Amino acid sequence: MIEATQLVRRFVVKKSRQFRSVVQEEITAVDGVNLNIERGEIVALLGMNGAGKTTTIKMLSTLLKPTSGTIAMDGIDVVSQPSLARPLINMVAGGEKMLYWRLTGKENLVYFARLYGYGGHEAAQRAIKLLGMVGLSEAADLAVERYSKGMKQRLQVARGLINDPRYLFLDEPTLGLDAPIAREIRNLVRELAREHNRGILLTSHYMAEVEELSDRIYLLHRGRIIQQGKPEQLRVLSGEQVKYNLTLSGVNAANLDNCFRDLGVNGLKVTQAEGTTHVEFNAPQEFPQEHIFRAVTALDADIVDFRTLEPSLEDVVVALVGETA
Amino acid sequence: MWSTILSVIWQRFNVSRRAYPWSEIGGNLLAAVVPFLAGWILLRFVFGGRVDNSFTQESGGTNYLGFLAIGLATYMNMTGVLLAVGRSLITEQREGTLDALFLTPVSRIGYTLGYTFYQLLLQVPPTIALFVIAWLSGAQIQVLAPGAVLVNLVMAVIGFYGMSLVLASVMLAIRETFITQNTLTTALYVFSGILFPVGYLPKPLRFLSEGLPSTRILHLLRNAWLYGLGPRDLPADYALTAMVALGFLLLGIWLLRHVERLALADMTW
Numbered sequence: 001m002i003e004a005t006q007l008v009r010r011f012v013v014k015k016s017r018q019f020r021s022v023v024q025e026e027i028t029a030v031d032g033v034n035l036n037i038e039r040g041e042i043v044a045l046l047g048m049n050g051a052g053k054t055t056t057i058k059m060l061s062t063l064l065k066p067t068s069g070t071i072a073m074d075g076i077d078v079v080s081q082p083s084l085a086r087p088l089i090n091m092v093a094g095g096e097k098m099l100y101w102r103l104t105g106k107e108n109l110v111y112f113a114r115l116y117g118y119g120g121h122e123a124a125q126r127a128i129k130l131l132g133m134v135g136l137s138e139a140a141d142l143a144v145e146r147y148s149k150g151m152k153q154r155l156q157v158a159r160g161l162i163n164d165p166r167y168l169f170l171d172e173p174t175l176g177l178d179a180p181i182a183r184e185i186r187n188l189v190r191e192l193a194r195e196h197n198r199g200i201l202l203t204s205h206y207m208a209e210v211e212e213l214s215d216r217i218y219l220l221h222r223g224r225i226i227q228q229g230k231p232e233q234l235r236v237l238s239g240e241q242v243k244y245n246l247t248l249s250g251v252n253a254a255n256l257d258n259c260f261r262d263l264g265v266n267g268l269k270v271t272q273a274e275g276t277t278h279v280e281f282n283a284p285q286e287f288p289q290e291h292i293f294r295a296v297t298a299l300d301a302d303i304v305d306f307r308t309l310e311p312s313l314e315d316v317v318v319a320l321v322g323e324t325a
Numbered sequence: 326m327w328s329t330i331l332s333v334i335w336q337r338f339n340v341s342r343r344a345y346p347w348s349e350i351g352g353n354l355l356a357a358v359v360p361f362l363a364g365w366i367l368l369r370f371v372f373g374g375r376v377d378n379s380f381t382q383e384s385g386g387t388n389y390l391g392f393l394a395i396g397l398a399t400y401m402n403m404t405g406v407l408l409a410v411g412r413s414l415i416t417e418q419r420e421g422t423l424d425a426l427f428l429t430p431v432s433r434i435g436y437t438l439g440y441t442f443y444q445l446l447l448q449v450p451p452t453i454a455l456f457v458i459a460w461l462s463g464a465q466i467q468v469l470a471p472g473a474v475l476v477n478l479v480m481a482v483i484g485f486y487g488m489s490l491v492l493a494s495v496m497l498a499i500r501e502t503f504i505t506q507n508t509l510t511t512a513l514y515v516f517s518g519i520l521f522p523v524g525y526l527p528k529p530l531r532f533l534s535e536g537l538p539s540t541r542i543l544h545l546l547r548n549a550w551l552y553g554l555g556p557r558d559l560p561a562d563y564a565l566t567a568m569v570a571l572g573f574l575l576l577g578i579w580l581l582r583h584v585e586r587l588a589l590a591d592m593t594w
Contacts, residue, residue, distance in 0.1 A: 086430040097421030114332035115429040
């Protein structure tokens with residue numbers, strides 16, 4: 001398990017003024033973050049731009065030393081012994097970085113494998129296996145500069161797995177990718193966690209992706225964790241309501257209006273068309289649905305259609321961040 | 326560490342053969358041969374094939390073409406190492422591969438030594454070509470003290486490597502390659518005793534020049550190669566030069582560690 005405790009990272013930013021001396025300003029990018037990642041789970045780190053996500057990932061991945069705080073990884077003190085932690089981790093970033101464009105896909109992987117200490121033959125074997133895993137076997141001997149964006153991203157995932165890491169940090173892994181390629185990457189990420197028992201920390205601006213993949217979410221705002229939990233827990237915490245949409249038949253609209261108002265729902269809207277009645281309202285996450293069925297039974301109506309629409313993770317994040325701000 | 330060195334050499338070879346298959350070696354060859362031919366023409370047609378007494382006093386002999394050939398060969402290898410190692414990390418940063426590199430447990434020394442040895446290998450054909458042309462031009466380039474020359478070559482690798490680490494740190498710290506590399510190579514060309522003995526320089530410049538491993542090593546290399554003078558003949562010079570080379574090496578390693586942290590922090594923020 002990775003366990004970060006009270007992580008703080010401050011930067012000194014130099015601001016030059018015209019015709020004046022340079023002014024130094026201290027900025028706290030990460031301020032007392034506590035988080036943990038178990039093997040086999042996908043944990044998302046969400047936040048607006050500048051919330052401290054990349055800084056946190058860089059500290060966890062040994063690229064940046066925290067100003068204070070501790071990071072323990074399977075018994076290793078990451079801050080004081082980064083060289084012991086590095087073989088256990090890797091990182092994949094979006095945006096066509098972290099690859100040598102003049103080298104072929106296979107040469108990239110062999111090179112990185114050798115930097116991780118694999119022998120020549122073993123490095124080549126690993127490269128071939130991983131290229132197959134990400135569907136790039138046929139492009140193995142093509143220079144990366146000729147790869148499409150999606151191919152580069154898949155190669156990055158292969159590079160991220162070259163050292164068989166226990167923990168993988170994914171920083172916007174599907175940034176700018178077409179929907180089918182992004183789906184392939186998501187499937188691969190899910191497989192890595194579920195079938196290969198890797199702990200994954202994911203940051204993404206695509207909320208649907210986070211919602212689909214993550215077991216737990218940390219919400220970061222101005223360097224602090226403002227909420228954490230499973231996606232459904234965050235929905236409750238956000239106070240965002242579930243939207244209900246019912247179609248009923250054999251019911252009097254006036255009676256229905258009174259009956260649903262008594263349930264304490266919000267935004268009730270009743271419309272009638274072609275012998276059916278459409279009812280729309282919002283209710284809190286914890287609202288018991290049996291109350292609705294009881295009300296419908298009491299009205300002696302039939303349910304033709306019943307739909308609920310959960311608030312999107314985007315709504316939840318915006319609500320939670322807005323609340324804090 | 327050897328595995329890292331060999332991996333970096335292999336990577337550089339593959340990148341270079343795709344990016345500039347012939348121009349790199351061709352460019353190096355021209356950069357060494359053209360100044361030599363210019364020196365040969367000046368000596369033969371402008372100065373009538375003779376050097377004056379001051380040159381003999383400063384350099385220890387009259388063999389200007391041998392002096393020039395060794396100077397240019399040293400300069401070619403030195404700038405090759407300096408620029409390759411110096412630009413290595415900032416290039417990784419600009420191309421977006423620095424994070425991926427630093428995520429690996431690779432030794433920084435092994436990585437930069439990989440660049441050093443790749444450059445030294447790359448300079449072998451132009452260096453041989455330079456000496457062949459020098460020999461054909463009538464330069465006396467017989468090696469009089471091979472053992473001492475070997476000692477100097479080892480010191481040269483250490484000294485140039487140390488200088489390149491310092492340069493890499495400066496480039497990474499100020500995020501600049503063009504002015505740094507061009508200013509530096511021009512300054513070294515003029516002030517390191519490549520074309521003429523540093524004794525001709527004004528005193529402050531001479532003092533600065535002799536503080537560099539390159540000037541000291543070149544002086545000892547010429548003495549060993551052309552005049553057969555080794556560590557037994559010049560013990561104080563050898564000891565001081567070894568200390569300067571090691572000093573640069575330690576300074577470079579120390580600087581690089583600090584600058585590396587700063588660069589990663591800057592990239593994040």
